[in-house]
Structure formats: C-alpha cells, structure tokens
Amino acid sequence: MKVIPSILFILFLVFLVSCDKKSSSKFSGQKAIQQQIQALVSNADQDTLSFSQKKILLDSAITLSKKIDNENLLWQALANKTVLYIYESPDSAKTYIDQLEKLALHAGSYSYQGYAASLTGDYYYGKSEFDRAYFNYKRSNTFYLHHRDSLRVGYNLIRMAEIHWKYNDYSGSEDIVTEALKYLKSAPDSTYLSQSYNLIGIAYYQNKNYDKSIEFYNKALELTKDSLAIIVLENNIASAYIDSGDEQVALKKLYSLLTSSVLDQHLDEKALVLNNIGYALFKKNKGDGLSELQQALRINDSLGINDQKIKNCLTIAEFFENTDRQKAISLVKKAVQLSRVSKGIDDELSGLKKLINLTDGEEAKKYSLEYLRLNDSITNVRTNAKNQFAKIKYDYSQELEQNLSLKAKTAENKLVIEKQKTTNTLLLSAFLLTAALIVFLYYILKGRHKREKLEEAYKVETRIAAKIHDELANDVYNTIAYTEHTDFSIPDNRVKLLDSLEDVYSRTRNISKENSGIDTGENYTAILKNMLGEYQLNARKIILAGIDSIHWNTVEESKKIVIYRILQELMVNMKKHSKASLVMVRFEFINRTIKIQYSDNGVGISDEKTIFRNGLKNAESRIKTVEGTITFDSNDSGGLKVMISCPV
Numbered sequence: 001m002k003v004i005p006s007i008l009f010i011l012f013l014v015f016l017v018s019c020d021k022k023s024s025s026k027f028s029g030q031k032a033i034q035q036q037i038q039a040l041v042s043n044a045d046q047d048t049l050s051f052s053q054k055k056i057l058l059d060s061a062i063t064l065s066k067k068i069d070n071e072n073l074l075w076q077a078l079a080n081k082t083v084l085y086i087y088e089s090p091d092s093a094k095t096y097i098d099q100l101e102k103l104a105l106h107a108g109s110y111s112y113q114g115y116a117a118s119l120t121g122d123y124y125y126g127k128s129e130f131d132r133a134y135f136n137y138k139r140s141n142t143f144y145l146h147h148r149d150s151l152r153v154g155y156n157l158i159r160m161a162e163i164h165w166k167y168n169d170y171s172g173s174e175d176i177v178t179e180a181l182k183y184l185k186s187a188p189d190s191t192y193l194s195q196s197y198n199l200i201g202i203a204y205y206q207n208k209n210y211d212k213s214i215e216f217y218n219k220a221l222e223l224t225k226d227s228l229a230i231i232v233l234e235n236n237i238a239s240a241y242i243d244s245g246d247e248q249v250a251l252k253k254l255y256s257l258l259t260s261s262v263l264d265q266h267l268d269e270k271a272l273v274l275n276n277i278g279y280a281l282f283k284k285n286k287g288d289g290l291s292e293l294q295q296a297l298r299i300n301d302s303l304g305i306n307d308q309k310i311k312n313c314l315t316i317a318e319f320f321e322n323t324d325r326q327k328a329i330s331l332v333k334k335a336v337q338l339s340r341v342s343k344g345i346d347d348e349l350s351g352l353k354k355l356i357n358l359t360d361g362e363e364a365k366k367y368s369l370e371y372l373r374l375n376d377s378i379t380n381v382r383t384n385a386k387n388q389f390a391k392i393k394y395d396y397s398q399e400l401e402q403n404l405s406l407k408a409k410t411a412e413n414k415l416v417i418e419k420q421k422t423t424n425t426l427l428l429s430a431f432l433l434t435a436a437l438i439v440f441l442y443y444i445l446k447g448r449h450k451r452e453k454l455e456e457a458y459k460v461e462t463r464i465a466a467k468i469h470d471e472l473a474n475d476v477y478n479t480i481a482y483t484e485h486t487d488f489s490i491p492d493n494r495v496k497l498l499d500s501l502e503d504v505y506s507r508t509r510n511i512s513k514e515n516s517g518i519d520t521g522e523n524y525t526a527i528l529k530n531m532l533g534e535y536q537l538n539a540r541k542i543i544l545a546g547i548d549s550i551h552w553n554t555v556e557e558s559k560k561i562v563i564y565r566i567l568q569e570l571m572v573n574m575k576k577h578s579k580a581s582l583v584m585v586r587f588e589f590i591n592r593t594i595k596i597q598y599s600d601n602g603v604g605i606s607d608e609k610t611i612f613r614n615g616l617k618n619a620e621s622r623i624k625t626v627e628g629t630i631t632f633d634s635n636d637s638g639g640l641k642v643m644i645s646c647p648v
Contacts, residue, residue: 030068037061037073041080051088058084075103075112079119086123093123114143118156128343130163154184154192161199168346170203175545177203178584185636194223198233205236210244227262231269238276247284251277271299271308279315290319306342310335314350321358329358349375520560524552528564532585535571539581546587550594555648559626563596563646566619566630570598570642578602578640596644604634 040061044054058081065074082100085093097120104112117140124133137156144152157180164173177199184193201216217237224230234257241250254277257263263270274296281289297312313335320328332354339348352371356364422430479500486493519527529547536542552560567585574580580602588595619642623630628646635641 033064033068034070034073037064037070037077040064041073041077044080044084051084054084055081071103071107075100075107078103079115082119086119086126090123090126097123110143110147111149114140114147114149114152116140117143118152121156121159125159125163130166134160134163150183150186151192154180154196157183158192158195158199161196165199165202168206170206174200174203178543178545190223194220194229196220197223198236201236201240205240205243208243210240213240227260228266228269231257231260231262231266231273235269235273235276238280242276242280242283247280250280251284254280267299268303268305268308271296271303271305271312274299275308275312275315282315282319286319286322290316293319306338307344307347310338310342310344310347310351313338314347314354317354325358329355332358345374518561518564520557522553524560525550528567531564531568532571535575535583541582543582543584544587545584547585550587550589555594556626559594559628559646559648562622562626562628563594563644566622566644567596567598569619574600574602574640578604580639592648594644594646594648596646598642598644599635599639601635601637601639604638604640605632 040057043049044057044061046054049057058077061077062074062081065071065077078096078100082093082096085096097116100119101113101116104116117136121133121136121140124130124136137160141153141156144156157176161173161176161180164170164176177196180196181193184190184196197216197220201213201220204210204213204216214237217233217240221230221233221237224233234253238250238253238257241247241253254273257273258270258277263273274292278289278292278294278296281292293312293316297309297316300308300312313331317328317331317335320331332351336348336351336355339345339351349371352367352374355367356371359367479497483497486497518524525547529544532542532544571583574583578600580600583600584598586597588597620630623644623646626646628644630645631643633641633643
C-alpha cells in the first residue's frame with residue numbers, strides 16, 4: 001500500500017523536471033532570436049552594403065520580431081527600415097512611415113511617437129514640403145518634451161530653424177536656434193549644438209554681420225571632430241573673410257583646406273573651396289582666379305550639382321563683366337536656366353538682377369519685368385509660409401495648454417468622487433474647519449501683505465534717498481562751490497558750469513524715471529520693450545522672445561508693475577555689475593502663469609558685491625507681493641540665470 005504513493009511522487013518529480021527543461025529551452029531559444037535580431041539591425045547599418053542588402057537584413061529582423069512578439073525589437077527594426085527608405089528611396093518611404101506611426105500609437109510611448117513624428121518631418125523636409133515638415137517637427141516636440149528628451153527636441157528645433165532660413169526668415173531662424181541651445185547645451189552629444197552655432201553663423205552672414213558670423217562658426221568648429229564638417233565650417237569662415245574684405249586671411253585658410261585628402265572623397269566640397277579661392281583671388285586682383293573658378297565649374301558639371309554650378313557661373317560672369325560682356329551675359333543666362341530647373345528662386349533672382357545690369361533697352365526691360373514678377377511671387381509665398389509656421393506654433397501651444405487643463409479637470413473630478421464617499425457628518429466638519437481656517441488665513445495674509453507693502457515703500461524711499469545722497473549731493477555742492485569762486489566772464493568756465501548742471505539734471509531724471517509711475521494700459525507692451533531696449537549698446541545685445549505672446553490686457557495692473565520693476569532692477573544690476581555682452585529675456589504663458597527667463601553671459605552672482613545682492617533681494621520682495629516666485633542661478637558657461645513665475 002505504501003509503494004503506490006512513492007511511485008506517484010517520483011512521477012510527479014519527473015514531470016516537474018521535464019516542464020522546467022522545456023521552459024528553460026524555450027527561454028534560451030527566445031534569447032538567441034533576440035540576439036539574432038539585434039545583429040541583423042546592427043549589420044544593416046554598415047555603409048558598405050547596398051540598399052537591397054540592407055533591406056533584406058531589416059526585413060528578416062522585422063519577421064523574427066513579429067514571430068517572438070517583441071514590440072521593442074520590432075520598433076527598432078521598422079524604425080531603421082523607415083530611415084533607410086527616407087534617405088535612399090523616399091518615393092516609397094510613406095508606407096513605412098505610416099506603419100511606424102501606427103506602431104508608436106499602439107505602444108503608447110512618448111519616445112516612439114516623438115521619433116515617428118520627427119521622421120515624418122524628415123520625409124517631408126526631403127520632399128521640400130516644408131509646411132508639413134514644420135508641423136511634424138512641432139508635433140514631435142510635444143511628445144519629446146513629455147519624455148524629457150532634450151537632444152531630440154534640439155534636433156527638431158534645428159530643422160525648424162533651417163526651414164525658416166530657407167524662407168529667408170533669418171531672424172525667425174535665429175530665435176528658434178537660440179531656443180534649441182537651451183536644450184542642447186546640456187546634451188551629451190555636441191553634434192546638434194555645433195549645427196546650432198553654424199546656423200546662427202549663417203544668419204549673421206546673411207545679415208552681413210561677418211564678425212559675429214565668424215565668431216559662431218568658430219564656436220561650431222570647437223565642438224566638431226568630423227573631418228568633413230571641419231572643412232565645411234572652415235570654408236564658411238573663409239567666405240565671411242572674403243565678403244568682409246580680408247581676402248588674404250581667407251586664402252591662407254582655403255589653400256590649407258585644399259591639401260586635405262578628405263576633399264578627394266568629397267569633390268562637391270572641393271569645388272566649393274576652389275570657387276572661394278577663385279573669388280578671393282578675383283576680389284584681390286581683378287585679373288586672377290579664373291583657373292580655380294573654371295576648375296570648380298568642371299567638377300560640379302561632372303557631378304551634376306546644379307546649385308553649385310549656378311554659383312560658379314555667376315562668379316565667373318562677374319570676372320568677365322568688364323572684359324567680355326557677351327560671355328558674361330551667356331554665363332548668367334546659363335545660371336538662370338539652371339536655377340529654373342533646380343527651382344532655386346534666390347539664384348534666379350540674382351541672375352536676373354545681373355542681366356538687368358549687363359543688358360540695355362528692351363532686353364533689360366524684359367529682365368526687369370521678370371525680376372519684379374518673380375520677386376513679388378516669392379515674397380508672397382514666404383510671407384504666407386511665415387504666417388503658417390506662426391499658426392502651427394500657436395495651435396500647438398493652445399493644444400498643449402488644453403491637454404494640461406483637461407488633465408487638471410480629470411484629477412479634480414476624481415477628487416470630488418472620493419469626497420462624496422465620506423459621510424455627511426465628516427463633510428460638514430471638514431467644511432466648518434476649512435471655513436475657519438480660510439478666515440484665519442485671510443486675516444493673517446492680509447496683515448502680512450500690508451506689512452510687506454509698507455516695507456517695500458520704505459525700501460523704495462530709502463533707495464531713492466541713498467541715490468540722491470550718493471550720486472547727486474556731492475556734485476550739487478561742488479557745482480555751488482564752483483559758481484562762488486569762478487569768473488564767468490570766461491566762456492570756457494560758463495560751458496563747464498552748463499555741462500555740470502546738465503550731468504546733474506540727467507542723473508536726476510534717471511532716478512525719477514526708475515521710480516516714476518508706469519502706464520499699464522494698452523501701451524504697456526511697448527513701454528516694457530522700450531525700457532529693456534534702452535540697455536542695448538554696440539557692445540551689448542538684448543534679445544527679447546515671446547513678449548508679444550502674452551495677453552497683457554488680461555494681467556492685473558499690480559502684477560504688470562511688479563514684472564516691470566523686477567526686470568528694470570535686473571537690467572540696472574546687469575549694467576552696473578555683470579559686464580554682459582549678451583542678455584536674453586524669454587516670456588512664456590503656461591498654466592495661467594507668466595514665466596520669464598532672464599539670462600546673461602556676465603560675471604554671474606558674486607557674494608562680495610553687496611549692492612548687486614540687495615538688488616536681488618528687492619526683486620524677491622516684489623514678486624512675493626503677487627504670490628509669485630523668483631530663483632537665481634548661474635549659467636553653465638558663467639553669467640546669471642533668473643526664473644520668474646507670476647500667476648495670473
């Protein structure tokens with residue numbers, strides 16, 4: 001009787017071991033397939049493979065991922081296949097973009113959805129459908145901001161800035177790149193940061209500010225390790241030197257670049273270097289440079305790069321303008337024809353402008369009419385594009401705000417449901433306790449607010465008195481003493497007296513202006529801009545962003561005054577102590593709160609500077625009166641960073 005239970009027990013143990021072996025075998029098999037998928041995706045990234053070979057590897061990875069039902073590996077393989085098609089077979093890419101968007105939505109991942117939207121933007125960017133590209137980059141950033149992926153946010157902003165640049169909106173491009181820098185400075189990969197500096201350099205170059213252009217090209221160069229990127233940036237720097245009239249420095253750089261073996265693998269960039277050498281030689285001596293210009297044209301002709309051929313033709317035409325007018329006209333006409341093929345509107349306009357100057361009579365009139373028609377047309381297109389981009393940014397800001405508001409309402413509804421589960425007695429007790437607490441807090445806060453206002457008024461009076469004593473009293477006394485002991489029959493003495501009185505008057509007016517009343521009506525935005533702009537000098541640039549996006553008419557008068565005074569105190573302290581050459585003030589409206597970010601590249605916060613510290617304390621006292629907050633910190637590169645938050 002005891003034998004049967006023993007046999008059953010042994011059989012049970014055998015069954016357990018068997019199951020365990022099957023489970024272990026299944027686990028090992030899945031792990032091997034996962035490793036195989038990762039190897040397939042990794043191998044498909046090799047530059048030496050053809051498009052078809054890469055496609056076969058990625059298709060195998062996708063099939064295996066579906067077989068083991070691994071969503072992460074499926075995403076990785078499909079994303080790589082989508083990138084492959086976008087850059088090597090764009091006409092067939094849309095199918096895989098749609099599949100990737102669908103998979104990202106199913107996964108519910110902000111990271112996946114952000115990447116899918118960004119790739120959609122890349123797809124439309126490559127097709128020159130810039131409005132759709134812009135929309136998708138903006139859409140992508142709504143996901144990446146949730147995911148806190150600053151590197152990808154920065155990438156999308158760079159692409160958006162490039163779109164503004166393509167529409168000749170250089171100031172809009174600079175604003176967005178400046179925003180991108182905020183996300184990229186802390187990113188581990190400096191590639192996009194280098195691209196941002198390059199774009200800012202291009203914006204300054206287009207605005208003919210060559211010194212600033214060179215400054216930002218050099219910043220990009222410091223962050224670049226890629227050999228080709230270094231050549232591109234050095235060539236950009238040389239272009240800026242040529243246009244600024246320093247051909248000798250440009251030629252030294254360009255001849256050095258020409259010796260690089262990298263150019264043998266990138267003939268298109270070699271043609272650009274040769275074109276710049278030819279143009280620099282021509283500008284230096286009108287008879288030189290033709291050989292290099294023609295060599296650049298031959299390279300671009302063999303490569304079929306129309307954009308560069310256009311620039312070559314226009315530059316060579318300039319060489320022949322005074323020696324062989326017909327040849328110059330022929331070259332410009334060729335450039336115009338190539339521009340129409342490649343849809344290079346700006347190059348076509350440049351060519352038509354040259355033809356107007358090179359021809360006479362009816363022919364010149366014909367080119368003038370073509371120029372006016374094309375210029376009016378492209379101006380309207382670019383204006384409409386800028387308006388469309390502005391609308392995209394506004395619509396997404398509104399949508400984001402609505403989403404946040406909806407989440408807040410959902411949370412509030414859940415709280416109400418929880419409260420309804422409690423008994424009536426508890427609700428009544430809580431209500432009475434809350435009411436008593438509110439009344440108590442009301443009187444406490446009212447008294448505190450009154451004290452803070454009195455303290456603020458006293459501080460203002462003390463500050464004005466100190467300024468009058470420190471800045472004016474001695475000068476007034478000296479002026480009086482001067483009048484008592486000076487012979488005013490001498491003209492120079494009278495002039496000196498008038499200068500002294502003018503100086504005293506000017507400083508008195510400044511003190512009055514800093515503490516005078518503020519117009520908080522319809523003109524408030526203009527007055528605030530004007531006050532901030534007064535601190536801009538040749539050696540100091542003030543950048544304002546987002547100030548017009550705030551609906552100031554809905555903001556309380558007291559809060560407008562506090563914001564104005566705090567910014568005024570920050571600017572005064574900056575002027576006196578920070579030695580900043582660049583100041584950025586950004587305004588945003590988020591969750592019914594005005595967010596203001598002030599940053600400069602000055603000396604930053606210094607405990608030894610008592611006056612500067614007191615200025616910051618005044619700002620803290622002011623913001624507390626409107627239940628706001630203010631924080632002070634140092635930028636990564638030095639300088640001061642201030643975050644102001646004021647609820648409305």
